[in-house]
Amino acid sequence: MTHDALLSAQGIDKSFFGVKVLDGVDFSLRGGEIHALLGENGAGKSTLVKILTGAYRRDAGAMWLDGQEVEPRSVAEAQALGIGTVYQEVNLLDNLTVAENLYLGRQPRRMGMIDRRRMRGDAATLLARYGVGADPDETLAHYPVAVRQIIAIARAVDLSGKVLFLDEPTASLDAREVQALFTVLRQLRAQGLGIVIITHFLDQVYQIADRVTVLRNGRMVGSRAIAELPRRDLVAMMLGRELAEATAHRGSGATQPDTPAAFLFEGYGKRGSIAPFDLDIRPGEVVGIAGLLGSGRTETARLMFGIDRPDSGQAAVDGQPVTLHSPQDAIGHGFGMCPEERKTDGIVGDLSVRQNIVLALQASRGWARPIPRREADALAERYIKALDIRPPDPNRPIKFLSGGNQQKAILARWLATDPRLLILDEPTRGIDIGAHAEIINLIEKLREDGMALVVISSEIEELVAFSTRVIVLSDRHHVRELRGAEITAEAIVEAMAVPGDAA
Amino acid sequence: MIRARYLPFVATVLIFVVAYALCALQFPNMLSFRVLGNLLTDNAFLGIAAVGMTFVILSGGIDLSMGSVIAFTSVFVAVLVRAGVHPALAFALALAVSTSFGALMGLTIHALKMPAFVVTLAGMFLARGAAFLISTDSVPISHDFLKQLKGIYIQLPDKGKLSFLAILMLLAFAVGVILAHxxxxxxxxxxxxxxxxxxxxxxxxxRKTMIQLYAFSGFMAGLAGLAYTLYTSAGYSLATVGVELDAIAAVVVGGTLLTGGSGLVLGTLFGVLIQGLIQTYIVFDGTLSSWWTKIVIGMLLFAFIVLQRLILLVSERRAAIRASSGG
Structure with a gap:
């Protein structure tokens, strides 16, 4: 163990309800470095950070700060030791003034009373060091997220002063704000602070970080100096595939049909979300969308389905320009979408399987024309049989079904509306292998029946298996389109490593 | 330029000044230190309770037990004094009881993670029931000490008086302002x-803040109970039903956000004075039903809720414009 490190941890284990989320993870941070912590969803980054900052207790392992073994039992204890954290959703108080936010709980006092003048003065001095011209007496709600973020950092550093953890600090900032934040981070690095940053944006990692540690499935994959790590190798570390092995078979008939493009998006984009892209989709093809977490996959789907409004470009269906400013517009043009977050955005847990299946059809008809019970029963029965939803009980609340069967019920919901274009965001995440194969078969069958599909997936082999074309995203840009024989796991991973602005 | 967070307070003060001016135009007699002095005295117990309520609402909570605690305190003190206990001791005991009662509610809210609404609703029934248990009759009291207290006043010009109760309320507000800021x-x-x-x-x-907060609110309710006892020279378990709602109205009309986090203690003073002013106007007019007070307060409450919502929306829009023009 390198005890010259500022903060180090060894053999960290953590389980939740018997499921191991961290398995013997080592971590080491030097003073005066910016260290990026990377990994896909569920890799264990947040858990590791929460353990190191005192929010969770570890099951096994040890950690050292300045060579001393430490055991923070709460965020406050970690803070007192010198370990500060700034969370993704900035945890300050919008209703208090800037100065009050900086000094809450440690206000300067004179004769038992808060010395407001000194507090204002101290706040102004502190903010000036970070190059923030905020008025200490103004409420925090007055300032944009970027300024609040820097105020949060100022508070954390002022409180702890040795180690700073930043959980996705740039998620809601634009390019200029990111640069302002990075200037602050470089300044803190020069002061000898150790900074750990969690982010999904690889271009930012290469811009700011000195070293990276990659986690995958709760284990540490490696820790490297960023200067010696080509982007392609980093992506491979994160995805964890032996590229040579990944020669998935191509599905049959996955060639592009000759039909004209029915759905066309031109220069479609939204600032801060996804760069403008062109995309055409034909009936009878599956367009796969690949990219790392945070590359803009879900954002693309949300934009196409009208959940977010585009600020550039236009959409056309069958050659006619259309506006897609709400999911209702999109449904009206024959779109359907199964969202990524099944539990929060997809199912209505307390309603029965039947009610969940008829939901979208009912919504498209309007509340004034309820679907007759007999028709609903028939629909539910048909799809339960067709998709083999188990148990085949239309009256059971859907929350008691397994993830795979919930997913099939949501698919049934959209199939009941007879869509022409179906967008699936991570349709196979978190479901068992059997259901996985069934969903893939279903996708192929729908394609053969002439439906147009857009499928977002983190499973590269899966995309290779069923896609007619694959669009690869990186840093919120559509960087590459692969067709036919070009679609291989290697080519997809290769394209994922292309920096977004290089496309 | 007035900061957005002070706008509701400024609006309250403006409403009070304009309303007072309109009243004085119609009834020039209303513009006198005597009327002003009475305005403060008559609303002293409500004002004291409203100081406690301001803190509770600022924290995002609510205290529905206040009216009952006021009634309990007044009966408790009256019965003790009737039994021969010195009023000063009875006062001290009453404040100790109401403060501990508040602290207990604060602890319950924190420990059980229950909404303040539910816990203080239970407290409301509890305190009212306890008051009935002590005595169901109106208990008149008279003691030299009470007379001495009521004899304390500050002389104002043209026969106006700042009574002991008025002074007590202003002190309560002064303490509230210092505590808050x-x-x-x-x-x-x-x-x-x-x-x-x-x-x-x-x-x-x-935990600590929650206990302190509701203890403070209980203390202020107890103090309001003492003021009420002095004001009416009696204790009655059926009195001050719904005073907690008047206090909430005073706090909101005073510019405090009902959802918490924003407002000024001083605003509540003006909220109380606006309520008192409407009542005084009705007395001067002589023909209007006293229920007009409730109607006007209802309309003002609604206006303030709308005003605060508007301020929030406007400042959010401004923030959005700032953010987008920056990028």
Whole structure:
């Protein structure tokens, strides 16, 4: 163990309800470095950070700060030791003034009373060091997220002063704000602070970080100096595939049909979300969308389905320009979408399987024309049989079904509306292998029946298996389109490593 | 340029000044120190209770037990004095009881993670029931000490008086202002009103603050009970039903956000005075039903809720414009 490190941890284990989320993870941070912590969803980054900052207790392992073994039992204890954290959703108080936010709980006092003048003065001095011209007496709600973020950092550093953890600090900032934040981070690095940053944006990692540690499935994959790590190798570390092995078979008939493009998006984009892209989709093809977490996959789907409004470009269906400013517009043009977050955005847990299946059809008809019970029963029965939803009980609340069967019920919901274009965001995440194969078969069958599909997936082999074309995203840009024989796991991973602005 | 967070307070003061001017135009007699003095005296117990309520609402909570605690305190004191206990001792005991009762409610809210609404509703029934248990009759009291207290006043010009009760209320507001803006307790109360979760992450001691907060509110309810006893020279368990709602109305009309986190203690004073002013106007007019007070307060409450919503929307839009023009 390198005890010259500022903060180090060894053999960290953590389980939740018997499921191991961290398995013997080592971590080491030097003073005066910016260290990026990377990994896909569920890799264990947040858990590791929460353990190191005192929010969770570890099951096994040890950690050292300045060579001393430490055991923070709460965020406050970690803070007192010198370990500060700034969370993704900035945890300050919008209703208090800037100065009050900086000094809450440690206000300067004179004769038992808060010395407001000194507090204002101290706040102004502190903010000036970070190059923030905020008025200490103004409420925090007055300032944009970027300024609040820097105020949060100022508070954390002022409180702890040795180690700073930043959980996705740039998620809601634009390019200029990111640069302002990075200037602050470089300044803190020069002061000898150790900074750990969690982010999904690889271009930012290469811009700011000195070293990276990659986690995958709760284990540490490696820790490297960023200067010696080509982007392609980093992506491979994160995805964890032996590229040579990944020669998935191509599905049959996955060639592009000759039909004209029915759905066309031109220069479609939204600032801060996804760069403008062109995309055409034909009936009878599956367009796969690949990219790392945070590359803009879900954002693309949300934009196409009208959940977010585009600020550039236009959409056309069958050659006619259309506006897609709400999911209702999109449904009206024959779109359907199964969202990524099944539990929060997809199912209505307390309603029965039947009610969940008829939901979208009912919504498209309007509340004034309820679907007759007999028709609903028939629909539910048909799809339960067709998709083999188990148990085949239309009256059971859907929350008691397994993830795979919930997913099939949501698919049934959209199939009941007879869509022409179906967008699936991570349709196979978190479901068992059997259901996985069934969903893939279903996708192929729908394609053969002439439906147009857009499928977002983190499973590269899966995309290779069923896609007619694959669009690869990186840093919120559509960087590459692969067709036919070009679609291989290697080519997809290769394209994922292309920096977004290089496309 | 007035900061957005002070706008509701400024609106309250403006409404009070304009309303007073209109009253004085119609009834020139209303513009006198005597009327002003009476306005303060007549609303003293409501004002004292409203100071406690302001803190509770600033924290994002509510205290529905106040009216009952006021009635309990007045009966408790009256019965003790009738039994021969010195009023000063009875006062001290009553304040100790009401403060501990508040502290207990604060502890319950924190420990059971229950909404303040539910816990203080239970407290409301409890205190009212306890008051009935002590005595169901109106208990008149008379004691030299009470007469001495009521004899204290500050002479104002043209036969106006700042009575002991008025002084007590103004003192309560002074203490409230200092607590709110010059102590860590006050800062923590505002922090709780912003977001309990963020406040906790920023190191606000939730349990301690919650207990202190409701103890303070209980103390103020007890003090309001004493003021009420002095004012009516009696204790009655059926009195002051619904005073907690008048106090809430005074707090909101005074510019405090009902959802917590924003407002000024001084605003509540003007909220109380506006209520008192309407009542005084009705007395001067002589023909209007006293229920007009409720109607006007209802309309003002509604207007303030709309005003605060508008301020919030406008400032959000401004923030959005600032953010987008920056990028």
């Amino acid at each position: 010059r102590t860590r307790f006050g800062a923590n109360v505002y922090a709780l009103g912003g977001s309990e979760q963020s406040a906790e992450l920023m190191g606000v001691p939730l």
